[in-house]
Amino acid sequence: MAVSAVLALGAVSCSDDDGGSGGDEVTIGFMGDLTGENSGLVVPPWQGATLAVDQYNATNPKIKIKLKKYDTQGKAEQATTQVQGAIKNDKIVGLIGPAFSGESQAANPILNEAKVPSVTPSATQITLAEKGWKYWHRVVADDAVQSAGAGEFLTNAGVKKLFTVSDNQDYGKGLADAVGKAVQAKGATVQSDAVNDKGTDYSSTVNKINQAKPDAVYFGGYYAVAGRLFKQLREGGYKGKMMSGDGSLATGLVEGAGQQNAQGALLSCGCLIDATGKTNEKAKKFAADYKAKFNTEVAIYSTEGFDAATAFIEAIKSGKKTTEDINDALKTVSFQGVGKPIKFDEHGELAAQDIFIYEVKNNTIPLLGNSKEAKVA
CATH class of the missing domain: 3.40.50.2300 (Response regulator)
Structure with a gap:
Protein backbone atom coordinates (compact mmCIF):
# COMPACT_ATOMS: atom_id res chain seq x y z
CA MET A 1 0.00 0.00 0.00
CA ALA A 2 1.00 3.63 -0.51
CA VAL A 3 1.09 4.18 3.25
CA SER A 4 3.80 1.57 3.69
CA ALA A 5 6.05 3.27 1.15
CA VAL A 6 5.58 6.57 2.91
CA LEU A 7 6.39 5.07 6.28
CA ALA A 8 9.57 3.52 5.00
CA LEU A 9 10.69 6.93 3.85
CA GLY A 10 9.48 8.48 7.07
CA ALA A 11 12.12 6.57 8.97
CA VAL A 12 14.78 8.72 7.31
CA SER A 13 12.76 11.91 7.50
CA CYS A 14 15.62 13.78 9.11
CA SER A 15 18.37 13.08 6.63
CA ASP A 16 20.50 16.00 5.44
CA ASP A 17 19.20 16.03 1.88
CA ASP A 18 17.32 18.70 -0.02
CA GLY A 19 14.08 18.00 1.87
CA GLY A 20 12.61 20.23 4.51
CA SER A 21 14.70 19.12 7.47
CA GLY A 22 18.39 19.14 6.80
CA GLY A 23 21.42 21.22 7.77
CA ASP A 24 20.63 24.00 10.23
CA GLU A 25 16.89 24.07 9.57
CA VAL A 26 14.16 21.60 10.41
CA THR A 27 10.55 21.58 9.20
CA ILE A 28 7.60 21.42 11.57
CA GLY A 29 4.15 20.98 10.06
CA PHE A 30 0.84 22.48 11.14
CA MET A 31 -2.26 20.55 10.09
CA GLY A 32 -5.94 21.42 10.32
CA ASP A 33 -8.99 23.08 8.82
CA LEU A 34 -7.60 26.40 7.61
CA THR A 35 -10.21 27.23 4.95
CA GLY A 36 -13.22 25.00 5.68
CA GLU A 37 -16.51 25.53 7.50
CA ASN A 38 -14.91 25.48 10.96
CA SER A 39 -11.62 27.21 10.12
CA GLY A 40 -12.35 29.82 12.81
CA LEU A 41 -11.19 27.19 15.31
CA VAL A 42 -7.92 26.49 13.51
CA VAL A 43 -6.61 29.78 12.13
CA PRO A 44 -5.97 31.10 15.70
CA PRO A 45 -3.69 28.18 16.72
CA TRP A 46 -1.93 28.44 13.34
CA GLN A 47 -1.28 32.10 14.10
CA GLY A 48 -0.16 31.27 17.64
CA ALA A 49 2.29 28.67 16.32
CA THR A 50 3.53 31.11 13.69
CA LEU A 51 4.20 33.75 16.33
CA ALA A 52 6.18 31.30 18.47
CA VAL A 53 8.32 30.13 15.55
CA ASP A 54 8.93 33.66 14.26
CA GLN A 55 10.00 34.85 17.72
CA TYR A 56 12.33 31.86 18.06
CA ASN A 57 13.89 32.30 14.61
CA ALA A 58 14.43 36.01 15.35
CA THR A 59 16.93 34.99 18.07
CA ASN A 60 19.19 33.56 15.32
CA PRO A 61 19.33 30.07 16.84
CA LYS A 62 21.71 27.31 15.75
CA ILE A 63 18.81 25.32 14.34
CA LYS A 64 16.04 27.34 12.69
CA ILE A 65 12.50 26.10 12.19
CA LYS A 66 10.47 26.22 9.00
CA LEU A 67 6.73 26.04 9.75
CA LYS A 68 4.70 24.52 6.91
CA LYS A 69 0.89 24.41 6.89
CA TYR A 70 -1.33 21.61 5.63
CA ASP A 71 -4.99 22.53 5.08
CA THR A 72 -7.27 19.52 5.58
CA GLN A 73 -10.56 21.47 5.70
CA GLY A 74 -11.24 19.25 8.71
CA LYS A 75 -11.63 16.12 6.56
CA ALA A 76 -10.05 12.87 7.71
CA GLU A 77 -9.36 11.67 4.18
CA GLN A 78 -7.44 14.86 3.39
CA ALA A 79 -5.47 14.52 6.62
CA THR A 80 -4.43 11.00 5.63
CA THR A 81 -3.19 12.11 2.21
CA GLN A 82 -1.47 15.23 3.46
CA VAL A 83 0.33 13.62 6.36
CA GLN A 84 1.87 11.10 3.96
CA GLY A 85 3.14 13.95 1.77
CA ALA A 86 4.41 15.82 4.82
CA ILE A 87 6.49 12.82 5.85
CA LYS A 88 7.68 11.73 2.41
CA ASN A 89 8.16 15.00 0.56
CA ASP A 90 8.64 17.67 3.23
CA LYS A 91 10.39 15.43 5.74
CA ILE A 92 8.81 17.04 8.76
CA VAL A 93 10.40 16.29 12.12
CA GLY A 94 7.20 17.06 13.99
CA LEU A 95 3.57 18.09 13.50
CA ILE A 96 1.42 20.62 15.35
CA GLY A 97 -2.01 19.05 14.98
CA PRO A 98 -4.10 17.63 13.53
CA ALA A 99 -6.50 20.16 14.95
CA PHE A 100 -9.67 18.03 15.09
CA SER A 101 -10.27 14.62 16.65
CA GLY A 102 -11.62 12.89 13.54
CA GLU A 103 -8.61 13.80 11.42
CA SER A 104 -6.34 12.88 14.34
CA GLN A 105 -7.81 9.38 14.33
CA ALA A 106 -6.89 9.13 10.64
CA ALA A 107 -3.43 10.75 10.62
CA ASN A 108 -1.84 9.70 13.89
CA PRO A 109 -1.44 5.97 13.10
CA ILE A 110 0.66 7.07 10.10
CA LEU A 111 2.68 9.53 12.17
CA ASN A 112 3.20 6.94 14.89
CA GLU A 113 4.45 4.28 12.47
CA ALA A 114 6.77 6.83 10.85
CA LYS A 115 8.00 7.82 14.33
CA VAL A 116 7.13 11.50 13.79
CA PRO A 117 6.03 13.30 16.99
CA SER A 118 2.87 15.37 17.03
CA VAL A 119 1.40 17.88 19.48
CA THR A 120 -2.22 18.81 18.89
CA PRO A 121 -3.42 22.16 20.24
CA SER A 122 -7.10 21.27 20.09
CA ALA A 123 -8.11 17.62 19.50
CA THR A 124 -9.91 16.67 22.68
CA GLN A 125 -11.54 13.28 22.06
CA ILE A 126 -10.90 10.99 25.03
CA THR A 127 -9.93 7.88 23.05
CA LEU A 128 -6.98 9.57 21.30
CA ALA A 129 -4.86 8.91 24.39
CA GLU A 130 -5.92 5.26 24.49
CA LYS A 131 -4.42 4.17 21.16
CA GLY A 132 -0.94 3.45 22.46
CA TRP A 133 0.63 6.04 20.14
CA LYS A 134 4.15 6.76 21.40
CA TYR A 135 4.61 9.94 19.36
CA TRP A 136 1.34 11.71 20.18
CA HIS A 137 0.78 14.63 22.62
CA ARG A 138 -1.75 17.38 23.28
CA VAL A 139 -1.63 20.71 25.13
CA VAL A 140 -5.32 20.80 26.03
CA ALA A 141 -7.43 18.79 28.46
CA ASP A 142 -9.50 16.00 26.95
CA ASP A 143 -13.29 15.73 26.78
CA GLY A 270 -9.70 23.54 28.15
CA CYS A 271 -8.21 26.56 26.36
CA LEU A 272 -7.41 29.92 27.91
CA ILE A 273 -8.34 33.12 26.06
CA ASP A 274 -7.19 35.92 28.32
CA ALA A 275 -6.32 39.12 26.48
CA THR A 276 -6.53 41.26 29.62
CA GLY A 277 -4.19 39.15 31.75
CA LYS A 278 -6.95 38.19 34.17
CA THR A 279 -5.12 34.95 34.97
CA ASN A 280 -1.46 35.86 34.44
CA GLU A 281 0.83 38.53 32.98
CA LYS A 282 2.30 36.15 30.40
CA ALA A 283 -1.13 35.84 28.79
CA LYS A 284 -1.40 39.63 28.57
CA LYS A 285 1.99 39.97 26.85
CA PHE A 286 1.15 37.16 24.44
CA ALA A 287 -2.12 38.88 23.54
CA ALA A 288 -0.29 42.14 22.85
CA ASP A 289 2.34 40.43 20.67
CA TYR A 290 -0.37 38.49 18.84
CA LYS A 291 -2.40 41.61 18.08
CA ALA A 292 0.69 43.48 16.92
CA LYS A 293 1.54 40.71 14.45
CA PHE A 294 -1.92 39.73 13.18
CA ASN A 295 -3.99 42.84 13.93
CA THR A 296 -6.61 40.72 15.67
CA GLU A 297 -7.41 39.64 19.21
CA VAL A 298 -6.36 36.27 20.60
CA ALA A 299 -9.02 33.63 20.04
CA ILE A 300 -9.70 29.98 20.72
CA TYR A 301 -6.52 27.90 20.80
CA SER A 302 -4.23 30.84 19.97
CA THR A 303 -2.34 30.16 23.18
CA GLU A 304 -2.40 26.40 22.66
CA GLY A 305 -0.93 26.82 19.17
CA PHE A 306 1.84 28.96 20.69
CA ASP A 307 2.44 26.46 23.50
CA ALA A 308 2.46 23.45 21.14
CA ALA A 309 5.05 25.16 18.97
CA THR A 310 7.05 26.10 22.08
CA ALA A 311 7.18 22.44 23.14
CA PHE A 312 8.90 21.63 19.85
CA ILE A 313 11.10 24.73 20.16
CA GLU A 314 12.29 23.65 23.61
CA ALA A 315 13.29 20.26 22.19
CA ILE A 316 15.07 21.78 19.17
CA LYS A 317 16.81 24.44 21.28
CA SER A 318 18.48 21.61 23.16
CA GLY A 319 20.05 20.45 19.90
CA LYS A 320 17.56 17.72 18.96
CA LYS A 321 17.03 17.38 15.19
CA THR A 322 15.79 13.86 14.51
CA THR A 323 12.21 12.78 15.01
CA GLU A 324 13.04 10.23 17.71
CA ASP A 325 15.34 12.61 19.62
CA ILE A 326 12.67 15.31 19.52
CA ASN A 327 10.06 12.85 20.74
CA ASP A 328 12.33 11.80 23.63
CA ALA A 329 12.77 15.46 24.53
CA LEU A 330 9.01 16.02 24.55
CA LYS A 331 8.69 13.34 27.24
CA THR A 332 10.66 15.52 29.66
CA VAL A 333 9.74 19.02 28.51
CA SER A 334 8.34 21.17 31.31
CA PHE A 335 7.68 24.91 31.11
CA GLN A 336 5.11 27.53 32.02
CA GLY A 337 3.08 28.08 28.88
CA VAL A 338 0.99 31.11 28.08
CA GLY A 339 -2.16 29.53 29.44
CA LYS A 340 -1.05 26.69 31.65
CA PRO A 341 1.97 24.58 32.67
CA ILE A 342 3.11 22.36 29.79
CA LYS A 343 4.20 18.89 30.86
CA PHE A 344 3.11 15.60 29.32
CA ASP A 345 2.31 12.36 31.12
CA GLU A 346 3.25 8.92 29.82
CA HIS A 347 0.25 8.88 27.47
CA GLY A 348 1.02 12.29 25.95
CA GLU A 349 -1.75 13.95 27.94
CA LEU A 350 -1.32 17.37 29.49
CA ALA A 351 -0.80 17.20 33.24
CA ALA A 352 -2.82 20.40 33.87
CA GLN A 353 -6.58 19.78 34.05
CA ASP A 354 -8.23 23.21 34.07
CA ILE A 355 -11.47 23.95 32.20
Whole structure:
Protein backbone atom coordinates (compact mmCIF):
# COMPACT_ATOMS: atom_id res chain seq x y z
CA MET A 1 0.00 0.00 0.00
CA ALA A 2 1.00 3.63 -0.51
CA VAL A 3 1.09 4.18 3.25
CA SER A 4 3.80 1.57 3.69
CA ALA A 5 6.05 3.27 1.15
CA VAL A 6 5.58 6.57 2.91
CA LEU A 7 6.39 5.07 6.28
CA ALA A 8 9.57 3.52 5.00
CA LEU A 9 10.69 6.93 3.85
CA GLY A 10 9.48 8.48 7.07
CA ALA A 11 12.12 6.57 8.97
CA VAL A 12 14.78 8.72 7.31
CA SER A 13 12.76 11.91 7.50
CA CYS A 14 15.62 13.78 9.11
CA SER A 15 18.37 13.08 6.63
CA ASP A 16 20.50 16.00 5.44
CA ASP A 17 19.20 16.03 1.88
CA ASP A 18 17.32 18.70 -0.02
CA GLY A 19 14.08 18.00 1.87
CA GLY A 20 12.61 20.23 4.51
CA SER A 21 14.70 19.12 7.47
CA GLY A 22 18.39 19.14 6.80
CA GLY A 23 21.42 21.22 7.77
CA ASP A 24 20.63 24.00 10.23
CA GLU A 25 16.89 24.07 9.57
CA VAL A 26 14.16 21.60 10.41
CA THR A 27 10.55 21.58 9.20
CA ILE A 28 7.60 21.42 11.57
CA GLY A 29 4.15 20.98 10.06
CA PHE A 30 0.84 22.48 11.14
CA MET A 31 -2.26 20.55 10.09
CA GLY A 32 -5.94 21.42 10.32
CA ASP A 33 -8.99 23.08 8.82
CA LEU A 34 -7.60 26.40 7.61
CA THR A 35 -10.21 27.23 4.95
CA GLY A 36 -13.22 25.00 5.68
CA GLU A 37 -16.51 25.53 7.50
CA ASN A 38 -14.91 25.48 10.96
CA SER A 39 -11.62 27.21 10.12
CA GLY A 40 -12.35 29.82 12.81
CA LEU A 41 -11.19 27.19 15.31
CA VAL A 42 -7.92 26.49 13.51
CA VAL A 43 -6.61 29.78 12.13
CA PRO A 44 -5.97 31.10 15.70
CA PRO A 45 -3.69 28.18 16.72
CA TRP A 46 -1.93 28.44 13.34
CA GLN A 47 -1.28 32.10 14.10
CA GLY A 48 -0.16 31.27 17.64
CA ALA A 49 2.29 28.67 16.32
CA THR A 50 3.53 31.11 13.69
CA LEU A 51 4.20 33.75 16.33
CA ALA A 52 6.18 31.30 18.47
CA VAL A 53 8.32 30.13 15.55
CA ASP A 54 8.93 33.66 14.26
CA GLN A 55 10.00 34.85 17.72
CA TYR A 56 12.33 31.86 18.06
CA ASN A 57 13.89 32.30 14.61
CA ALA A 58 14.43 36.01 15.35
CA THR A 59 16.93 34.99 18.07
CA ASN A 60 19.19 33.56 15.32
CA PRO A 61 19.33 30.07 16.84
CA LYS A 62 21.71 27.31 15.75
CA ILE A 63 18.81 25.32 14.34
CA LYS A 64 16.04 27.34 12.69
CA ILE A 65 12.50 26.10 12.19
CA LYS A 66 10.47 26.22 9.00
CA LEU A 67 6.73 26.04 9.75
CA LYS A 68 4.70 24.52 6.91
CA LYS A 69 0.89 24.41 6.89
CA TYR A 70 -1.33 21.61 5.63
CA ASP A 71 -4.99 22.53 5.08
CA THR A 72 -7.27 19.52 5.58
CA GLN A 73 -10.56 21.47 5.70
CA GLY A 74 -11.24 19.25 8.71
CA LYS A 75 -11.63 16.12 6.56
CA ALA A 76 -10.05 12.87 7.71
CA GLU A 77 -9.36 11.67 4.18
CA GLN A 78 -7.44 14.86 3.39
CA ALA A 79 -5.47 14.52 6.62
CA THR A 80 -4.43 11.00 5.63
CA THR A 81 -3.19 12.11 2.21
CA GLN A 82 -1.47 15.23 3.46
CA VAL A 83 0.33 13.62 6.36
CA GLN A 84 1.87 11.10 3.96
CA GLY A 85 3.14 13.95 1.77
CA ALA A 86 4.41 15.82 4.82
CA ILE A 87 6.49 12.82 5.85
CA LYS A 88 7.68 11.73 2.41
CA ASN A 89 8.16 15.00 0.56
CA ASP A 90 8.64 17.67 3.23
CA LYS A 91 10.39 15.43 5.74
CA ILE A 92 8.81 17.04 8.76
CA VAL A 93 10.40 16.29 12.12
CA GLY A 94 7.20 17.06 13.99
CA LEU A 95 3.57 18.09 13.50
CA ILE A 96 1.42 20.62 15.35
CA GLY A 97 -2.01 19.05 14.98
CA PRO A 98 -4.10 17.63 13.53
CA ALA A 99 -6.50 20.16 14.95
CA PHE A 100 -9.67 18.03 15.09
CA SER A 101 -10.27 14.62 16.65
CA GLY A 102 -11.62 12.89 13.54
CA GLU A 103 -8.61 13.80 11.42
CA SER A 104 -6.34 12.88 14.34
CA GLN A 105 -7.81 9.38 14.33
CA ALA A 106 -6.89 9.13 10.64
CA ALA A 107 -3.43 10.75 10.62
CA ASN A 108 -1.84 9.70 13.89
CA PRO A 109 -1.44 5.97 13.10
CA ILE A 110 0.66 7.07 10.10
CA LEU A 111 2.68 9.53 12.17
CA ASN A 112 3.20 6.94 14.89
CA GLU A 113 4.45 4.28 12.47
CA ALA A 114 6.77 6.83 10.85
CA LYS A 115 8.00 7.82 14.33
CA VAL A 116 7.13 11.50 13.79
CA PRO A 117 6.03 13.30 16.99
CA SER A 118 2.87 15.37 17.03
CA VAL A 119 1.40 17.88 19.48
CA THR A 120 -2.22 18.81 18.89
CA PRO A 121 -3.42 22.16 20.24
CA SER A 122 -7.10 21.27 20.09
CA ALA A 123 -8.11 17.62 19.50
CA THR A 124 -9.91 16.67 22.68
CA GLN A 125 -11.54 13.28 22.06
CA ILE A 126 -10.90 10.99 25.03
CA THR A 127 -9.93 7.88 23.05
CA LEU A 128 -6.98 9.57 21.30
CA ALA A 129 -4.86 8.91 24.39
CA GLU A 130 -5.92 5.26 24.49
CA LYS A 131 -4.42 4.17 21.16
CA GLY A 132 -0.94 3.45 22.46
CA TRP A 133 0.63 6.04 20.14
CA LYS A 134 4.15 6.76 21.40
CA TYR A 135 4.61 9.94 19.36
CA TRP A 136 1.34 11.71 20.18
CA HIS A 137 0.78 14.63 22.62
CA ARG A 138 -1.75 17.38 23.28
CA VAL A 139 -1.63 20.71 25.13
CA VAL A 140 -5.32 20.80 26.03
CA ALA A 141 -7.43 18.79 28.46
CA ASP A 142 -9.50 16.00 26.95
CA ASP A 143 -13.29 15.73 26.78
CA ALA A 144 -13.44 13.71 30.00
CA VAL A 145 -11.96 16.68 31.83
CA GLN A 146 -14.03 19.17 29.82
CA SER A 147 -17.28 17.28 30.45
CA ALA A 148 -16.54 17.05 34.18
CA GLY A 149 -15.84 20.80 34.28
CA ALA A 150 -18.93 21.66 32.23
CA GLY A 151 -21.03 19.32 34.36
CA GLU A 152 -19.76 20.90 37.57
CA PHE A 153 -20.50 24.37 36.21
CA LEU A 154 -24.03 23.43 35.11
CA THR A 155 -24.75 21.79 38.46
CA ASN A 156 -23.52 24.87 40.33
CA ALA A 157 -25.75 26.96 38.05
CA GLY A 158 -28.78 25.04 39.31
CA VAL A 159 -29.45 22.87 36.26
CA LYS A 160 -31.74 19.97 37.22
CA LYS A 161 -32.91 19.04 33.71
CA LEU A 162 -30.43 18.93 30.82
CA PHE A 163 -31.00 18.20 27.16
CA THR A 164 -27.88 17.21 25.22
CA VAL A 165 -27.63 17.46 21.43
CA SER A 166 -24.75 16.28 19.26
CA ASP A 167 -23.76 16.35 15.60
CA ASN A 168 -23.35 12.56 15.85
CA GLN A 169 -19.64 12.82 14.97
CA ASP A 170 -16.64 11.47 16.92
CA TYR A 171 -15.92 14.60 18.91
CA GLY A 172 -19.42 16.01 19.30
CA LYS A 173 -21.21 12.84 20.37
CA GLY A 174 -18.45 11.90 22.80
CA LEU A 175 -18.55 15.32 24.47
CA ALA A 176 -22.35 15.57 24.65
CA ASP A 177 -22.67 12.06 26.10
CA ALA A 178 -19.95 12.73 28.67
CA VAL A 179 -21.52 16.03 29.81
CA GLY A 180 -24.86 14.23 30.17
CA LYS A 181 -23.28 11.56 32.37
CA ALA A 182 -21.50 14.20 34.45
CA VAL A 183 -24.69 16.07 35.38
CA GLN A 184 -26.60 12.81 35.80
CA ALA A 185 -24.07 11.78 38.41
CA LYS A 186 -24.99 14.96 40.29
CA GLY A 187 -28.68 14.08 40.27
CA ALA A 188 -29.94 15.85 37.15
CA THR A 189 -32.19 14.21 34.54
CA VAL A 190 -30.95 14.08 30.96
CA GLN A 191 -32.56 13.68 27.55
CA SER A 192 -30.69 13.67 24.28
CA ASP A 193 -30.98 13.93 20.52
CA ALA A 194 -28.72 14.31 17.47
CA VAL A 195 -28.79 16.56 14.42
CA ASN A 196 -27.31 16.18 10.95
CA ASP A 197 -24.23 18.37 10.71
CA LYS A 198 -24.91 18.84 7.00
CA GLY A 199 -28.56 19.74 7.61
CA THR A 200 -30.15 23.15 8.13
CA ASP A 201 -33.59 22.36 9.56
CA TYR A 202 -33.43 21.32 13.21
CA SER A 203 -37.13 21.85 13.98
CA SER A 204 -37.60 18.23 15.11
CA THR A 205 -34.92 18.64 17.78
CA VAL A 206 -36.21 22.10 18.75
CA ASN A 207 -39.70 20.65 19.26
CA LYS A 208 -38.34 17.85 21.45
CA ILE A 209 -36.46 20.38 23.56
CA ASN A 210 -39.48 22.64 23.97
CA GLN A 211 -41.57 19.66 25.03
CA ALA A 212 -38.93 18.55 27.55
CA LYS A 213 -38.55 22.08 29.01
CA PRO A 214 -34.95 21.59 30.22
CA ASP A 215 -33.08 24.16 32.30
CA ALA A 216 -30.23 24.01 29.79
CA VAL A 217 -29.27 22.60 26.40
CA TYR A 218 -25.68 21.42 25.83
CA PHE A 219 -24.54 20.93 22.24
CA GLY A 220 -21.56 18.76 21.31
CA GLY A 221 -20.07 19.71 17.94
CA TYR A 222 -18.68 22.67 16.02
CA TYR A 223 -19.82 26.29 15.83
CA ALA A 224 -21.31 26.15 12.33
CA VAL A 225 -23.98 23.69 13.53
CA ALA A 226 -24.24 25.25 17.00
CA GLY A 227 -25.05 28.60 15.43
CA ARG A 228 -27.90 27.15 13.39
CA LEU A 229 -29.24 25.18 16.35
CA PHE A 230 -29.09 28.09 18.82
CA LYS A 231 -30.77 30.41 16.32
CA GLN A 232 -33.64 27.97 15.80
CA LEU A 233 -33.96 27.34 19.54
CA ARG A 234 -34.39 31.02 20.33
CA GLU A 235 -36.68 31.62 17.37
CA GLY A 236 -38.66 28.55 18.45
CA GLY A 237 -39.28 30.05 21.89
CA TYR A 238 -36.74 28.25 24.07
CA LYS A 239 -35.64 30.54 26.91
CA GLY A 240 -33.31 28.33 28.96
CA LYS A 241 -29.53 28.24 29.03
CA MET A 242 -27.66 27.24 25.87
CA MET A 243 -24.16 25.85 26.15
CA SER A 244 -21.58 24.15 23.96
CA GLY A 245 -17.94 23.09 24.11
CA ASP A 246 -14.61 24.18 22.69
CA GLY A 247 -15.69 23.36 19.14
CA SER A 248 -18.15 26.24 19.29
CA LEU A 249 -15.93 28.81 20.97
CA ALA A 250 -15.60 31.18 18.01
CA THR A 251 -17.28 34.36 16.86
CA GLY A 252 -18.70 32.26 14.03
CA LEU A 253 -21.18 31.00 16.64
CA VAL A 254 -22.49 34.53 17.16
CA GLU A 255 -22.61 35.15 13.41
CA GLY A 256 -24.46 31.89 12.79
CA ALA A 257 -27.01 32.31 15.56
CA GLY A 258 -27.38 36.06 15.17
CA GLN A 259 -26.12 38.39 17.88
CA GLN A 260 -29.43 38.67 19.73
CA ASN A 261 -30.06 34.93 19.72
CA ALA A 262 -26.52 34.16 20.90
CA GLN A 263 -26.57 36.46 23.93
CA GLY A 264 -25.75 34.60 27.14
CA ALA A 265 -24.70 31.41 25.37
CA LEU A 266 -22.08 29.59 27.43
CA LEU A 267 -18.98 27.73 26.24
CA SER A 268 -16.64 25.31 27.99
CA CYS A 269 -13.03 24.81 26.93
CA GLY A 270 -9.70 23.54 28.15
CA CYS A 271 -8.21 26.56 26.36
CA LEU A 272 -7.41 29.92 27.91
CA ILE A 273 -8.34 33.12 26.06
CA ASP A 274 -7.19 35.92 28.32
CA ALA A 275 -6.32 39.12 26.48
CA THR A 276 -6.53 41.26 29.62
CA GLY A 277 -4.19 39.15 31.75
CA LYS A 278 -6.95 38.19 34.17
CA THR A 279 -5.12 34.95 34.97
CA ASN A 280 -1.46 35.86 34.44
CA GLU A 281 0.83 38.53 32.98
CA LYS A 282 2.30 36.15 30.40
CA ALA A 283 -1.13 35.84 28.79
CA LYS A 284 -1.40 39.63 28.57
CA LYS A 285 1.99 39.97 26.85
CA PHE A 286 1.15 37.16 24.44
CA ALA A 287 -2.12 38.88 23.54
CA ALA A 288 -0.29 42.14 22.85
CA ASP A 289 2.34 40.43 20.67
CA TYR A 290 -0.37 38.49 18.84
CA LYS A 291 -2.40 41.61 18.08
CA ALA A 292 0.69 43.48 16.92
CA LYS A 293 1.54 40.71 14.45
CA PHE A 294 -1.92 39.73 13.18
CA ASN A 295 -3.99 42.84 13.93
CA THR A 296 -6.61 40.72 15.67
CA GLU A 297 -7.41 39.64 19.21
CA VAL A 298 -6.36 36.27 20.60
CA ALA A 299 -9.02 33.63 20.04
CA ILE A 300 -9.70 29.98 20.72
CA TYR A 301 -6.52 27.90 20.80
CA SER A 302 -4.23 30.84 19.97
CA THR A 303 -2.34 30.16 23.18
CA GLU A 304 -2.40 26.40 22.66
CA GLY A 305 -0.93 26.82 19.17
CA PHE A 306 1.84 28.96 20.69
CA ASP A 307 2.44 26.46 23.50
CA ALA A 308 2.46 23.45 21.14
CA ALA A 309 5.05 25.16 18.97
CA THR A 310 7.05 26.10 22.08
CA ALA A 311 7.18 22.44 23.14
CA PHE A 312 8.90 21.63 19.85
CA ILE A 313 11.10 24.73 20.16
CA GLU A 314 12.29 23.65 23.61
CA ALA A 315 13.29 20.26 22.19
CA ILE A 316 15.07 21.78 19.17
CA LYS A 317 16.81 24.44 21.28
CA SER A 318 18.48 21.61 23.16
CA GLY A 319 20.05 20.45 19.90
CA LYS A 320 17.56 17.72 18.96
CA LYS A 321 17.03 17.38 15.19
CA THR A 322 15.79 13.86 14.51
CA THR A 323 12.21 12.78 15.01
CA GLU A 324 13.04 10.23 17.71
CA ASP A 325 15.34 12.61 19.62
CA ILE A 326 12.67 15.31 19.52
CA ASN A 327 10.06 12.85 20.74
CA ASP A 328 12.33 11.80 23.63
CA ALA A 329 12.77 15.46 24.53
CA LEU A 330 9.01 16.02 24.55
CA LYS A 331 8.69 13.34 27.24
CA THR A 332 10.66 15.52 29.66
CA VAL A 333 9.74 19.02 28.51
CA SER A 334 8.34 21.17 31.31
CA PHE A 335 7.68 24.91 31.11
CA GLN A 336 5.11 27.53 32.02
CA GLY A 337 3.08 28.08 28.88
CA VAL A 338 0.99 31.11 28.08
CA GLY A 339 -2.16 29.53 29.44
CA LYS A 340 -1.05 26.69 31.65
CA PRO A 341 1.97 24.58 32.67
CA ILE A 342 3.11 22.36 29.79
CA LYS A 343 4.20 18.89 30.86
CA PHE A 344 3.11 15.60 29.32
CA ASP A 345 2.31 12.36 31.12
CA GLU A 346 3.25 8.92 29.82
CA HIS A 347 0.25 8.88 27.47
CA GLY A 348 1.02 12.29 25.95
CA GLU A 349 -1.75 13.95 27.94
CA LEU A 350 -1.32 17.37 29.49
CA ALA A 351 -0.80 17.20 33.24
CA ALA A 352 -2.82 20.40 33.87
CA GLN A 353 -6.58 19.78 34.05
CA ASP A 354 -8.23 23.21 34.07
CA ILE A 355 -11.47 23.95 32.20
CA PHE A 356 -12.63 27.51 31.52
CA ILE A 357 -16.10 28.94 30.92
CA TYR A 358 -16.93 31.74 28.47
CA GLU A 359 -20.15 33.70 27.89
CA VAL A 360 -21.33 35.51 24.77
CA LYS A 361 -21.69 39.24 25.36
CA ASN A 362 -22.65 41.34 22.35
CA ASN A 363 -20.37 40.02 19.58
CA THR A 364 -17.55 38.86 21.88
CA ILE A 365 -17.01 35.76 24.04
CA PRO A 366 -15.10 36.88 27.14
CA LEU A 367 -13.73 34.64 29.88
CA LEU A 368 -16.18 34.04 32.72
CA GLY A 369 -13.70 32.08 34.81
CA ASN A 370 -12.51 28.63 35.84
CA SER A 371 -15.33 26.06 35.74
CA LYS A 372 -14.98 25.51 39.48
CA GLU A 373 -15.62 29.17 40.27
CA ALA A 374 -17.43 30.74 37.29
CA LYS A 375 -20.92 32.02 37.95
CA VAL A 376 -23.58 33.11 35.49
CA ALA A 377 -26.33 35.62 36.26
